Amino acid sequence: MEELKVTPWEVSGELNEASYSKLVKKFGVELITSKLLERIEKIAKGKLHPFLSKKIFFAHRDLNLILDDYENGKSFYLYTGRGPSGKMHIGHLLPFTFTKWLQDTFDVHLLIQITDDEKYLIKSTRTKKEIEHVAEENILDILSLGFDPKKTHIIKDYDNAKELYYYATDVAKHTTMSTIKAVFGVTDSDNIGKVFFPSMQIVPSFLLSAISGKNLRCLIPYAIDQDPYFRISRDVLPKLGYYKPSSIISKFLPALQGNSGKMSSSVEESAIFLDDSEQTVKKKLMKYAFSGGRDTLEEQRKYGANPDIDFSFNVYSFIENDERKVQSVYDDYKSGKLLSGEMKALAADSINLFLNQLRQNREKVKNHLSEYMFNPNDFVGHRM
Amino acid sequence: MEELKVTPWEVSGELNEASYSKLVKKFGVELITSKLLERIEKIAKGKLHPFLSKKIFFAHRDLNLILDDYENGKSFYLYTGRGPSGKMHIGHLLPFTFTKWLQDTFDVHLLIQITDDEKYLIKSTRTKKEIEHVAEENILDILSLGFDPKKTHIIKDYDNAKELYYYATDVAKHTTMSTIKAVFGVTDSDNIGKVFFPSMQIVPSFLLSAISGKNLRCLIPYAIDQDPYFRISRDVLPKLGYYKPSSIISKFLPALQGNSGKMSSSVEESAIFLDDSEQTVKKKLMKYAFSGGRDTLEEQRKYGANPDIDFSFNVYSFIENDERKVQSVYDDYKSGKLLSGEMKALAADSINLFLNQLRQNREKVKNHLSEYMFNPNDFVGHRM
Numbered sequence: 001m002e003e004l005k006v007t008p009w010e011v012s013g014e015l016n017e018a019s020y021s022k023l024v025k026k027f028g029v030e031l032i033t034s035k036l037l038e039r040i041e042k043i044a045k046g047k048l049h050p051f052l053s054k055k056i057f058f059a060h061r062d063l064n065l066i067l068d069d070y071e072n073g074k075s076f077y078l079y080t081g082r083g084p085s086g087k088m089h090i091g092h093l094l095p096f097t098f099t100k101w102l103q104d105t106f107d108v109h110l111l112i113q114i115t116d117d118e119k120y121l122i123k124s125t126r127t128k129k130e131i132e133h134v135a136e137e138n139i140l141d142i143l144s145l146g147f148d149p150k151k152t153h154i155i156k157d158y159d160n161a162k163e164l165y166y167y168a169t170d171v172a173k174h175t176t177m178s179t180i181k182a183v184f185g186v187t188d189s190d191n192i193g194k195v196f197f198p199s200m201q202i203v204p205s206f207l208l209s210a211i212s213g214k215n216l217r218c219l220i221p222y223a224i225d226q227d228p229y230f231r232i233s234r235d236v237l238p239k240l241g242y243y244k245p246s247s248i249i250s251k252f253l254p255a256l257q258g259n260s261g262k263m264s265s266s267v268e269e270s271a272i273f274l275d276d277s278e279q280t281v282k283k284k285l286m287k288y289a290f291s292g293g294r295d296t297l298e299e300q301r302k303y304g305a306n307p308d309i310d311f312s313f314n315v316y317s318f319i320e321n322d323e324r325k326v327q328s329v330y331d332d333y334k335s336g337k338l339l340s341g342e343m344k345a346l347a348a349d350s351i352n353l354f355l356n357q358l359r360q361n362r363e364k365v366k367n368h369l370s371e372y373m374f375n376p377n378d379f380v381g382h383r384m
Numbered sequence: 385m386e387e388l389k390v391t392p393w394e395v396s397g398e399l400n401e402a403s404y405s406k407l408v409k410k411f412g413v414e415l416i417t418s419k420l421l422e423r424i425e426k427i428a429k430g431k432l433h434p435f436l437s438k439k440i441f442f443a444h445r446d447l448n449l450i451l452d453d454y455e456n457g458k459s460f461y462l463y464t465g466r467g468p469s470g471k472m473h474i475g476h477l478l479p480f481t482f483t484k485w486l487q488d489t490f491d492v493h494l495l496i497q498i499t500d501d502e503k504y505l506i507k508s509t510r511t512k513k514e515i516e517h518v519a520e521e522n523i524l525d526i527l528s529l530g531f532d533p534k535k536t537h538i539i540k541d542y543d544n545a546k547e548l549y550y551y552a553t554d555v556a557k558h559t560t561m562s563t564i565k566a567v568f569g570v571t572d573s574d575n576i577g578k579v580f581f582p583s584m585q586i587v588p589s590f591l592l593s594a595i596s597g598k599n600l601r602c603l604i605p606y607a608i609d610q611d612p613y614f615r616i617s618r619d620v621l622p623k624l625g626y627y628k629p630s631s632i633i634s635k636f637l638p639a640l641q642g643n644s645g646k647m648s649s650s651v652e653e654s655a656i657f658l659d660d661s662e663q664t665v666k667k668k669l670m671k672y673a674f675s676g677g678r679d680t681l682e683e684q685r686k687y688g689a690n691p692d693i694d695f696s697f698n699v700y701s702f703i704e705n706d707e708r709k710v711q712s713v714y715d716d717y718k719s720g721k722l723l724s725g726e727m728k729a730l731a732a733d734s735i736n737l738f739l740n741q742l743r744q745n746r747e748k749v750k751n752h753l754s755e756y757m758f759n760p761n762d763f764v765g766h767r768m
Contacts, residue, residue, distance in 0.1 A: 117553050128550075158550050165545035166512075169501050172577030177561070180576055192564055193556030196580035 020058070020224070020251055027227045029059040029249055036060070039067050044105045050317055050326075051098045051250065057221065061234070062246040066219045070106060076217040078103055079204045079245075081113035082142065084135035085124075089271035090351070091253040093358075094318055096142050098250075099221050109151045111204045111374065114139060117157040118201070121193035128158075141274050143372055144362040153374040155207075157200055163376050167210055168199035174236045175199065183228045202233045205245040211379040220247045256288040256311055272315075274355060281355070282348040285312055286341070293333075293340030304336035305343070312347035319354045404442070404608070404635055411611045413443040413633055420444070423451050424489075433485045434701055434710075435634065441482065441605065445618070446630035450603045454490060460601040462486055463588045463629075465497035466526065468519035469508075473655035474735070475637040477742075478702055480526050482634075483605050493535045495588045495758065498523060501541040502585070505577035512542075525658050527756055528746040537758040539591075541584055547760050551594055552583035558620045559583065567612045586617045589629040595763040604631045640672040640695055656699075658739060665739070666732040669696055670725070676717075677724030688720035689727070696731035703738045 024031060032052070041048045051057045066076050080099050082092070103110045116135045120128055139154055157164060180186055180195055205218045220230060227249065234244040256270050269288050272281055292310030294300040307313040307330050317326045329346065332338040338346075365372075408415060416436070425432045435441045450460050464483050466476070487494045500519045504512055523538055541548060564570055564579055589602045604614060611633065618628040640654050653672050656665055676694030678684040691697040691714050701710045713730065716722040722730075749756075 117549070121553055121557055159546075161549035162543075162546040165501070165549045166542050169505055169577050172580065173505055173575050175576050176573050177570075177576055177579055178572040181572065186561075188561040188565065190561055191557050192559050192561055192580050192583060193553050195561055196556065196576050199576060 023224055023227075024059055027224070027231070029061055029224075029227065029247070032058055032060050032063065032248075036063060036067070039064075039071075040105075043067070043070065047323075049098055049101045051094075051101075054314075054317070055251075056253070057098065057248050057250045059224070059249040060247060061230070061249075062244060063219070063248055065243075066217055066246045069217050074217075075108060076106070076219055076246075077108050077208050078106075078110040079113070079218050079220050080110070080222065081115060081201070081204070082138055083115045083119050084131055084138045085119050086134060087273055087275065088138055088141045089273045090315065091271055093141060093145070093274065094253060095221065095223065095250060096145055097318070100145050100147055102219070102221065102248075103148065103151065107151075109153065109208065110147065111153050111155055111207065112142060113155045113157065113201065113204050115157050115197075115201060117161075117193070118197050121191060121197055132158075139369070139372075140362050140365060141358070143365045143369070144358040146361060147372070149368065149371040152372055153378070154372050155204060155374040160374055163207070163211075164200050164203045167203045167207060168196070170240050171199040171202045171232075171236050172196060174239050175232060179232065179235075183232055198229055198232055201229050202236065205230065205233050206237055206240065206242040208379055209242050211376050213381065215242060217243050218245045220245050221250070222247060223250050223252055225252075256284060256290065272351060274358060276355070278348075278352045281351050282345070285344045285348045285351075289344060289347075291340045291344075293343070297339065300339055301336045304334045305338075305340065307333045307343075310343065312344045316343075316347040316350050319350050407608055408443055411608070411615070413445055413608075413611065413631070416442055416444050416447065416632070420447060420451070423448075423455075427451070427454065428489045431707075433482055435478075435482045435485075438698075438701070439635075440637070440702075441632050441634045443608070443633040444631055445614070445633075446601075446628060447603070447632055449627075450601055450630045453601055458601075459492060460490070460603055460630075461492050461592050462490075462494040463497070463602050463604050464494070464606065465499060465585070465588070466522055467499045467503050468515055468522045469503055470518060471657055471659065472522055472525045473657045474699065475655055477525060477529070477658065478637060479605065479607065479634060480529055481702070484529050484531055486603070486605065486632075487532065487535065491535075493537065493592065494531065495537050495539055495591065496526060497539045497541065497585065497588050499541050499581075499585060501545075501577070502581050505575060505581055516542075523753070523756075524746050524749060525742070527749045527753070528742040530745060531756070533752065533755040536756055537762070538756050539588060539758040544758055547591065547595075548584050548587050551587045551591060552580075554624050555583040555586045555616075555620050556580060558623050559616060563616065563619075567616060582613055582616055585613050586620065589614065589617050590621055590624065590626040592763055593626050595760050597765065599626060601627045602629045604629050605634070606631060607634050607636055609636075640668060640674065656735060658742060660739070662732075662736045665735050666729070669728045669732045669735075673728060673731075675724045675728075677727070681723065684723055685720045688718045689722075689724065691717045691727075694724075694727065696728045700727075700731040700734050703734050 032055070037048065037052060040052065069076050078099060080096070099110065102108075114135050116128070116131050119126070119131050119134075124131065126134070135156060139156075143152075143154075155164070175198070177195065180198060184198065186194060205220060208214075208218070209216050222230070227247075230245055230247055237244055256272070269284060272284055276284070289311040290309070292306035292308065292313065294303055294305065305313075310333070313330070313333060316329065320326050329338065329343075333343055416439070421432065421436060424436065453460050462483060464480070466472075483494065486492075498519050500512070500515050503510070503515050503518075508515065510518070519540060527536075527538075539548070559582070561579065564582060568582065570578060589604060592598075592602070593600050606614070611631075614629055614631055621628055640656070653668060656668055660668070673695040674693070676690035676692065676697065678687055678689065689697075694717070697714065697717060700713065704710050713722065713727075717727055
């Protein structure tokens with residue numbers, strides 16, 4: 001069996017329920033209990049995001065403290081990010097739909113860090129200019145989900161280096177090379193930018209507290225490979241007088257070909273890109289999407305499909321807002337009434353509708369991009 | 385014999401002519417030849433700075449290429465710096481008088497980097513706010529020497545982190561942890577800010593080329609303990625398409641008590657601080673200054689003193705602009721005409737005159753400090 005390796009820069013090995021359990025244990029995170037889900041559901045007025053009910057977001061750290069604060073009328077903020085490594089596919093974007101749901105549900109500020117410096121420092125053959133271009137495209141893709149410009153703040157590491165570096169030295173001062181080696185597996189042959197970069201990624205987890213002078217909790221939604229950053233963060237932040245950040249942690253979204261591993265942008269067929277044409281989306285689903293259906297039409301009619309492992313059904317369920325529709329498709333597919341090809345066609349239509357909507361929003365966002373850019377002055381002196 | 389250790393963060397062991405020769409060999413720098421001095425003297429219209437004629441600045445890298453460029457009508461720029469570790473003494477300031485002489489002689493831009501981040505990251509128990517205060521005082525001290533505001537640009541690392549970090553990642557990308565360990569002697573128990581910091585210190589050696597788009601040589605005057613930074617710089621800059629920086633390298637200025645080691649701000653009596661009163665200056669010289677005179681009045685009259693190892697004479701010679709006066713004091717002291725106490729009194733008067741002048745300039749500079757602050761826009765698009 002291939003050894004499981006999960007760091008922010010490398011994910012290898014089979015990812016299945018057993019390996020996720022291993023990671024939970026290894027990283028020391030907690031599973032999201034039904035009690036926690038109930039608390040969230042109550043705040044969300046009965047409507048739980050499918051990423052929660054389907055346990056895509058399955059683990060956490062100190063999520064309860066965030067809910068405590070919220071229930072006691074104290075605010076918190078959200079922080080998430082994107083490494084601009086290339087064009088975005090649906091697997092990249094869907095976690096942002098969840099973050100948007102959190103923002104809308106709790107009505108809180110959100111920092112989105114674009115780590116252009118990381119992409120330059122680590123494993124990249126791209127020039128800074130090329131990375132800048134990717135970053136700008138990615139930002140438009142993310143914002144096309146309809147984030148609130150008043151409460152959503154894009155941090156581009158290079159553009160905001162003045163603020164980030166200032167606070168990154170606080171993190172760095174409390175983080176030894178040994179820690180970075182142990183947590184990230186870097187070695188002496190790695191470059192010193194890679195060594196320092198975790199300091200830059202940790203800053204947003206206390207930035208609004210540092211700038212505003214208000215000590216606020218921060219909730220960070222991320223995929224489990226990013227956990228090492230926030231383990232360091234939880235160690236360092238109390239030393240600086242801030243709360244440990246809380247987190248809500250997801251599995252990787254399945255690739256088109258199957259349920260394991262991340263959707264990968266390096267394998268063109270394993271992902272649906274945001275700029276794929278309607279025809280391409282249809283073709284990719286038909287040709288590559290892992291199906292939970294049976295091998296023959298007869299068996300499918302007789303035994304029904306397994307929607308839970310079916311790529312098309314899953315993506316459909318993440319995109320479709322009408323829960324009753326999703327439930328009825330689930331039932332039909334499971335009972336054998338709906339065939340695999342029909343499920344794929346349904347998903348393709350749904351994805352294409354979603355992508356078309358994004359493209360329209362994207363054009364609108366372009367014209368007021370500056371409103372979304374992080375400005376420290378917005379937070380100086382308790383203005384939150 | 386105590387082992388000689390010279391890094392930017394630690395100088396220990398006896399420093400004498402033999403150990404300087406060792407360092408020259410170990411660091412791979414070249415001695416400044418009389419031929420090079422002649423070239424400089426010609427450009428300086430016959431007036432060589434005493435730090436050159438007395439071989440305080442005694443070594444270099446590629447100084448000849450700087451002179452070639454200058455003689456061919458091509459500009460270069462100067463870069464030096466100060467770590468704001470505490471209040472400044474004369475031993476800190478005198479190298480800046482030499483840098484000013486270089487600037488005036490060659491009529492070139494000068495970057496002065498104030499490494500507030502370094503002082504926070506390394507060995508400091510001071511808060512950032514305290515370091516900021518020290519930095520501001522140090523900047524006023526330096527500028528009171530009368531630098532040209534149009535061609536002198538103060539870079540404070542935290543204030544200019546946007547520009548510095550952007551280019552520091554270029555340096556970092558080409559610098560491994562192994563290199564930093566080998567060159568600086570850092571270990572895995574050091575913090576990752578200390579590991580990354582050399583990238584920040586190297587940036588000014590190509591910053592004006594990077595911003596202006598003109599490839600300019602940079603000449604860096606520094607004391608020999610800073611050499612490790614620029615060895616890395618010489619390795620990395622060609623990979624980024626810039627010239628290797630040139631350097632002109634000094635010994636440490638003697639402490640009051642003797643000719644070896646650095647003037648130290650940690651031993652109050654070993655240095656004359658810029659805010660010492662006239663009485664304190666006099667007292668320190670009388671009580672602590674290492675003398676090249678004889679043990680008794682009779683011997684002094686008979687054999688004369690050795691001015692070359694006399695702290696008071698040396699400082700006097702660095703400060704007094706009238707070369708003939710210096711020569712006549714040298715002759716009188718050497719011949720026995722001038723006594724040790726008289727030499728000390730002469731030096732005290734000269735130092736106090738110098739310090740008073742600085743204090744007056746300091747008040748004037750305060751009012752237009754902003755003119756000296758580095759602004760990248762001054763250099764964008766060949767505006768040099």
